[in-house]
Amino acid sequence: MFLRHLTITLLAGTSLIATAVAQTAPNETANARAARNARAAAQQSAPPVQPHEAAQRRRDGAAQSGLTAAPTDFGRIDIREGGDGATPGGVTRQDIGGGYMIQEETPKTRSTVTRDAIDKLSPTANPYQMIEMLPGANVSSPDAAGLNGGNITIRGFNSDQIGMTVEGAPVNDSGSYALYPQEYVDGENISQVSLAQGAPDIDSPHIGSTGGVINVYMRDPSKTYxxxxxxxxxxxxxxxxxxxxxxxxxxxxxxxxxxxxxxxxxxxxxxxxxxxxxxxxxxxxxxxxxxxxxxxxxxxxxxxxxxxxxxxxxxxxxxxxxxxxxxxxxxxxxxxxxxxxxxxxxxxxxNPFRNLIxxxxxxxxxxxxxxxxxxxxxxxxxxxxxxxxxxxxxxxxxxxxxxxxxxxxxxxxxxxxxxxxxxxxxxxxxxxxxxxxxxxxxxxxxxxxxxxxxxxxxxxxxxxxxxxxxxxxxxxxxxxxxxxxxxxxxxxxxxxxxxxxxxxxxxxxxxxxxxxxxxxxxxxxxxxxxxxxxxxxxxxxxxxxxxxxxxxxxxxxxxxxxxxxxxxxxxxxxxxxxxxxxxxxxxxxxxxxxxxxxxxxxxxxxxxxxxxxxxxxxxxxxxxxxxxxxxxxxxxxxxxxxxxxxxxxxxxxxxxxxxxxxxxxxxxxxxxxxxxxxxxxxxxxxxxxxxxxxxxxxxxxxxxxxxxxxxxxxxxxxxxxxxxxxxxxxxxxxxxxxxxxxxxxxxxxxxxxxxxxxxxxxxxxxxxxxxxxxxxxxxxxxxxxxxxxxxxxxxxxxxxxxxxxxxxxxxxxxxxxxxxxxxxxxxxxxxxxxxxxxxxxxxxxxxxx
Missing domain, CATH: 2.40.170.20 (TonB-dependent receptor, beta-barrel domain)
Incomplete structure (x- = not known):
């Protein structure tokens, strides 16, 4: 049931034609699933974990193609605070490129930054600064803290031509489509930020996105007090x-x-x-x-x-x-x-502003x-x-x-x-x-x-x-x-x-x-x-x-x-x-x-x-x-x-x-x-x-x-x-x-x-x-x-x-x-x-x- 559950594209605020990823596809053969799971297990060098947690951990290695609703498009990721090899900030020390890559499965260009990178940035970094290292992200920051917004262009498209969601909710200005990245989630509560450089997905909730889309996903609550x-x-x-x-x-x-x-x-x-x-x-x-x-x-x-x-x-x-x-x-x-x-x-x-999402x-x-x-x-x-x-x-x-x-x-x-x-x-x-x-x-x-x-x-x-x-x-x-x-x-x-x-x-x-x-x-x-x-x-x-x-x-x-x-x-x-x-x-x-x-x-x-x-x-x-x-x-x-x-x-x-x-x-x-x-x-x-x-x-x-x-x-x-x-x-x-x-x-x-x-x-x-x-x-x-x-x-x-x-x-x-x-x-x-x-x-x- 857990593997099947990972295929559910929850956050219809983004792509809903999700690729049937090998390790999550309900119709996948046992041999194909075993081969992929073995490869994923070989890529992990963290301490041993329980079987259901190992399944979760493999999700850092392959993302479904849909930018889906619930909590991230990588399935359900629980930050294992203080246990299973992760730090209290969610760093696993295993993510690819120090947290600037995952194993994407989507049939188009997309890049993702994870907790392994986010947690080591300045705590005030905004989503633009989090994805600055990704290919095509042309980021302008007037201040180190990220509290004054700045701008981003992707493949020549300006920020008001790029869609953005936070937990599936569109956050562009509803009139001009402008973005204000300093207003969104605190960095400690962000699990991943994904950048689709070319185009939004079929279910992305945007009317002002000629270019790509940025999706911010909050971490799930811990199961431990x-x-x-x-x-x-x-x-x-x-x-x-x-x-x-x-x-x-x-x-x-x-x-x-x-x-x-x-x-x-x-x-x-x-x-x-x-x-x-x-x-x-x-x-x-x-x-x-x-x-x-x-x-x-x-x-x-x-x-x-x-x-x-x-x-x-x-x-x-x-x-x-x-x-x-x-x-x-x-x-x-x-x-x-x-x-x-x-x-x-x-x-x-x-620039006074207050907002609620x-x-x-x-x-x-x-x-x-x-x-x-x-x-x-x-x-x-x-x-x-x-x-x-x-x-x-x-x-x-x-x-x-x-x-x-x-x-x-x-x-x-x-x-x-x-x-x-x-x-x-x-x-x-x-x-x-x-x-x-x-x-x-x-x-x-x-x-x-x-x-x-x-x-x-x-x-x-x-x-x-x-x-x-x-x-x-x-x-x-x-x-x-x-x-x-x-x-x-x-x-x-x-x-x-x-x-x-x-x-x-x-x-x-x-x-x-x-x-x-x-x-x-x-x-x-x-x-x-x-x-x-x-x-x-x-x-x-x-x-x-x-x-x-x-x-x-x-x-x-x-x-x-x-x-x-x-x-x-x-x-x-x-x-x-x-x-x-x-x-x-x-x-x-x-x-x-x-x-x-x-x-x-x-x-x-x-x-x-x-x-x-x-x-x-x-x-x-x-x-x-x-x-x-x-x-x-x-x-x-x-x-x-x-x-x-x-x-x-x-x-x-x-x-x-x-x-x-x-x-x-x-x-x-x-x-x-x-x-x-x-x-x-x-x-x-x-x-x-x-x-x-x-x-x-x-x-x-x-x-x-x-x-x-x-x-x-x-x-x-x-x-x-x-x-x-x-x-x-x-x-x-x-x-x-x-x-x-x-x-x-x-x-x-x-x-x-x-x-x-x-x-x-x-x-x-x-x-x-x-x-x-x-x-x-x-x-x-x-x-x-x-x-x-x-x-x-x-x-x-x-x-x-x-x-x-x-x-x-x-x-x-x-x-x-x-x-x-x-x-x-x-x-x-x-x-x-x-x-x-x-x-x-x-x-x-x-x-x-």
């Missing part, structure tokens, strides 16, 4: 405490609750980060094949923002430019509170051939990115000249510079955060039926997300701080004007997105599972409604999209060690909500962005073919890929579609992109306690169409970008890692190199190649007085203090003035970049009981 306490101290006044308590098994029910608190000053002063986080997960094993699990993640953080400089600013100001640490006197004396760049005061540049992936065995998986989930988020606006006062009766506008309506009679006098010479500096509040309930249901050599799945994903986005104005204190960092309150329209009593806002929209996806798939296993064929079809229906409450805006814009997405993959096992695979996958990304809303200047009342509900979804088709070697000592994965991508969505200048010649921005179809390349990784099991790992990627991208633009006066032209490369798409990446662990002393070193990256579509600005090296070492003491393996470790970030830009933050079409195809001069704009932190160190001490 206990706990873990950890404290970290480090550079820049870094302080963190973490505690977790485990209930142990209580008649089939087990769970844990953890709490962490973090504070650090910014390396580019002034500024600081504060984070409070709670995780809990519970599992109820009803009987063999029947299981309910539930997790809850709560995060609250208030961070100051780092500056993302232009190239000119970086060269002029040098490394670590930061926001201002003091206010100019004119902030108090006026008449222009923004004079002297008061808006760059660091206490106004904040709940998920309950569960599986029920209906018959010996039919199982039912369900994943209800709920995501809530509320926060903003800080920022200010400078508003000019208009006495009542003003009808022209500079002023303050709510949509296209002039607002008069407001004392923006609160000195009791309303004068057209007064300008107030107001806290004006872009607030987002999201409610996102959903459910994924799936039936799996085993019919001889076929594993047939049928399922449905439903979600209704509401996404309220506002930008009210609020007075700052005399010290230049927001009264409420979350932006509550606001200033209303004075009596006697249209909309009197309404909040004056820079934006005010409500997006409702209804997603319905049906999927049907089959895994056909032949020749005792030597040959596995996966094929399936996903049909998605998206209804998006954007209500815009600003005066002058189009009040309601709707967009209905549908996508038919077939997938097929083949895996053939040549021998027990050698296998080949090939796949064709289709993906899509529906139009983001910001493209469906008009926007206005709050100083002129003119429209600055026009809604566009005619834009087709982005679509891509990805071809992959590869080979894997899975030996007793060495494991390799090599894959060749090619992607054809069309309807690329880009924001550019255009003429107001409602009439006139005024220029504004609009999201448009920028045409096609072709890309191809190679991904490779190799790792070993322990060799005299050493485990090396190497990953590499070669990537070529090519823009196939010139970019339509509109010049001043309304003339049409094209930016000559055909034949250029995508921004944020380095041609080469190389990762090198080496782990040593003898059970007591451990050490590791990691190096990641990136080739140059363009920051514009015309390829007229770039950052050069760079590489960063990180390291860590520590010691585990013997148990004493009921304390299990007390541990001390040191993490070293940017070992050689490399001062460099580490990624592109804001892509532009062109940095320099460029002559268009039709002869017009197209002005340029400066891209912005992420600064990388210099050397930093942290010391972590932990005890378990």
């Amino acid at each position: 206990g706990g873990l306490v950890k404290t970290t101290l480090g550079s820049y006044n870094k302080r963190r405490i973490f505690g977790r308590i485990e209930t142990g098994d209580m008649n089939g029910l087990r769970g844990y609750v953890s709490f962490s608190r973090y504070h650090a000053d910014h390396w580019a002063q002034p500024g600081q980060d504060d984070r409070t986080h709670i995780d809990t997960k519970w599992v109820y094993d009803i009987s063999a094949g029947n299981r309910i699990s539930a997790s809850l993640i709560y995060n609250q953080a208030i961070n100051n923002n780092y500056i993302n400089p232009t190239l000119a600013q970086f060269h002029t100001l040098g490394f670590s430019p930061a926001y201002a640490g003091s206010l100019p006197s004119t902030f108090i004396t006026g008449p222009d509170q923004s004079a002297g760049s008061a808006f760059n005061y660091y206490k106004m540049r904040i 709940a998920s309950a992936p569960s599986v029920f065995t209906i018959t010996d051939k039919l199982t039912f998986d369900t994943v209800p989930y709920f995501w809530y988020g509320y926060g903003n990115g800080g920022g200010t606006s400078t508003l000019t006062e208009n006495p009542i009766g003003t009808v022209s000249g500079p002023g303050t506008f709510w949509g296209n309506q002039r607002i008069t009679g407001v004392d923006w510079f609160p000195n009791g006098i309303i004068s057209s010479t007064n300008k107030g500096l107001l806290f004006n955060p872009s607030i987002t509040e999201t409610y996102r309930p959903g459910i994924i249901n799936k039936l799996t039926y085993q019919l001889d050599d076929h594993k047939i799945i049928f399922g449905h994903w439903f979600e209704r997300a509401t996404h309220k986005q506002t930008a009210p104005y609020a007075y700052l204190t005399a010290a230049g701080e927001p009264v409420d960092p979350y932006g509550s309150g606001g200033i209303v329209v004075p009596a006697g004007q249209p909309g009197a009593g309404s909040l004056i806002q820079r934006r005010d929209t409500m997006t409702t997105t209804m997603s319905n996806t049906f999927f049907l798939g089959d895994t056909w296993s032949l020749f005792n599972d030597r040959l596995s064929i996966e094929y399936g079809l996903k049909q998605t229906f998206i209804n998006r409604r954007v209500e815009n409450f600003l005066p002058g805006a189009t009040p309601v814009v709707t967009r209905n999209d549908t996508a038919t997405l077939p997938q097929i993959g083949v895996r053939y096992r040549l021998t027990d060690e050698h296998s080949v695979f090939a796949s064709i996958n289709t993906t899509f990304r529906t139009t983001p909500n910001f493209a469906l809303a008009d926007a206005f200047s709050n100083t002129t009342g003119l429209k600055t962005t026009a809604a566009n509900n005619t834009q087709s979804p982005e679509k891509a088709i990805t071809f992959e073919v590869g080979h894997r070697y899975q030996g007793e000592l060495i494991n390799t994965s090599l894959s060749f890929f090619a992607t054809q991508y069309r309807n690329r969505q880009v924001t550019t200048n255009t003429v107001d579609p409602s009439g006139g010649t005024a220029l504004l921005t609009q999201s448009i179809n920028a045409g096609r992109v072709n890309s191809y390349g190679v991904d490779f990784e190799i790792g070993t099991r322990p060799i005299y306690n050493f485990r090396p790992y190497l990953s590499a990627e070669y990537l070529r991208t090519r823009l196939m169409d010139n970019l339509p633009v509109t010049l001043a006066g309304g003339a049409q032209d094209y930016l000559p970008v055909a034949g250029k490369e995508l921004p944020r798409a380095p041609r080469y990446q190389l990762g090198l890692g080496l782990d040593y662990d003898d059970g007591k002393f451990f050490a590791n070193v990691r190096y990641k190199f990136y080739a140059r990256q363009y920051s514009t579509f015309t390829n007229d600005q770039q950052i050069g190649p760079y590489g960063l090296m990180h390291a860590g070492f520590g010691y585990r003491f013997d148990d004493f007085l009921g304390v299990k393996k007390p541990e001390i470790k040191v993490n070293l970030y940017n070992l050689f203090d490399r001062r460099t830009l580490v990624g592109v933050n804001g892509v532009q079409t062109n940095a320099l003035a460029t002559r268009g195809v039709n002869g017009g001069i197209i002005s340029g704009s400066a891209p912005t970049y992420y600064q990388g932190q210099g050397f930093a160190a942290s010391l972590t001490m932990q005890v378990a009981f």
Whole structure:
């Protein structure tokens, strides 16, 4: 029953046409199963374990192809805290490449990082930093701790084109598809993070994933009562405490609750980060094949923002430019509170956010051939990115000249510079955060039926997300701080004007997105599972409604999209060690909500962005073919890929579609992109306690169409970008890692190199190649007085203090003035970049009981 249970693809938040893996396939022959089990046993050098635990341990060596619901797609993995050769942090010392590889079985490219690697990173590392070493992961981190997010691109696709799930629940922004990795699970509670570089699986719950998908899986609760306490101290006044308590098994029910608190000053002063986080997960094993699990993640953080400089600013100001640490006197004396760049005061540049993720992936065995998986989930988020606006006062009766506008309506009679006098010479500096509040309930249901050599799945994903986005104005204190960092309150329209009593806002929209996806798939296993064929079809229906409450805006814009997405993959096992695979996958990304809303200047009342509900979804088709070697000592994965991508969505200048010649921005179809390349990784099991790992990627991208633009006066032209490369798409990446662990002393070193990256579509600005090296070492003491393996470790970030830009933050079409195809001069704009932190160190001490 246990082996059969491992085949159940629980978390329908990901791929549901799971490969019938040899050791878990119900129809596998005894000889085939014995051969694979013998190979897996030979690969393990940990102390002897009980038979049922040995079966669990083999799962580190082979993952099912589906990114499934319940707790991980590798089957049920229980962290054996303090026993069976694992450390309290879950390190087995056996995982391939020091925890950067597993024996994948999926017929497409995928890479996975496990506890053996995660536990040795800094305790504050976010999922981007955890997978940075994997092939194709182009990660930009502005801080060592990972508390400020950063960015990731994979094969040229940006983070808002990549899907992400946590315990099966989708966590991309439901409107823009942005990712915020610092908000998710504490590292101590993450079991694995997998990266499918090419495409999501057939059941992945995403409507904005043209590229690949990242899946984060929480560890299961221990079956033994206990706990873990950890404290970290480090550079820049870094302080963190973490505690977790485990209930142990209580008649089939087990769970844990953890709490962490973090504070650090910014390396580019002034500024600081504060984070409070709670995780809990519970599992109820009803009987063999029947299981309910539930997790809850709560995060609250208030961070100051780092500056993302232009190239000119970086060269002029040098490394670590930061926001201002003091206010100019004119902030108090006026008449222009923004004079002297008061808006760059660091206490106004904040990012407060709180969010909650709940998920309950569960599986029920209906018959010996039919199982039912369900994943209800709920995501809530509320926060903003800080920022200010400078508003000019208009006495009542003003009808022209500079002023303050709510949509296209002039607002008069407001004392923006609160000195009791309303004068057209007064300008107030107001806290004006872009607030987002999201409610996102959903459910994924799936039936799996085993019919001889076929594993047939049928399922449905439903979600209704509401996404309220506002930008009210609020007075700052005399010290230049927001009264409420979350932006509550606001200033209303004075009596006697249209909309009197309404909040004056820079934006005010409500997006409702209804997603319905049906999927049907089959895994056909032949020749005792030597040959596995996966094929399936996903049909998605998206209804998006954007209500815009600003005066002058189009009040309601709707967009209905549908996508038919077939997938097929083949895996053939040549021998027990050698296998080949090939796949064709289709993906899509529906139009983001910001493209469906008009926007206005709050100083002129003119429209600055026009809604566009005619834009087709982005679509891509990805071809992959590869080979894997899975030996007793060495494991390799090599894959060749090619992607054809069309309807690329880009924001550019255009003429107001409602009439006139005024220029504004609009999201448009920028045409096609072709890309191809190679991904490779190799790792070993322990060799005299050493485990090396190497990953590499070669990537070529090519823009196939010139970019339509509109010049001043309304003339049409094209930016000559055909034949250029995508921004944020380095041609080469190389990762090198080496782990040593003898059970007591451990050490590791990691190096990641990136080739140059363009920051514009015309390829007229770039950052050069760079590489960063990180390291860590520590010691585990013997148990004493009921304390299990007390541990001390040191993490070293940017070992050689490399001062460099580490990624592109804001892509532009062109940095320099460029002559268009039709002869017009197209002005340029400066891209912005992420600064990388210099050397930093942290010391972590932990005890378990």
